[in-house]
Amino acid sequence: MRRKNWRIIGAGVFLGVAAIAFFFYMRSMAPKSNDPVALMQTVGIVSGVVGGLGAAMLIIGLIGKKV
Numbered sequence: 001m002r003r004k005n006w007r008i009i010g011a012g013v014f015l016g017v018a019a020i021a022f023f024f025y026m027r028s029m030a031p032k033s034n035d036p037v038a039l040m041q042t043v044g045i046v047s048g049v050v051g052g053l054g055a056a057m058l059i060i061g062l063i064g065k066k067v
Contacts (some may be wrong), residue, residue: 027040
């Protein structure tokens, strides 16, 4: 039997939500930038990394550890 690690699950969900919120916040800021394409490329990379880390933490937390 495995026990879920709720702290890691919560951190994964938080990182996923933070990545989505950061992306949409920066999307509204892009028109004010001097180079909106480069800005959104950087924002997309950062959001993807944070979202991927959150997804990995969520999966690891759901798998849990043996008791």
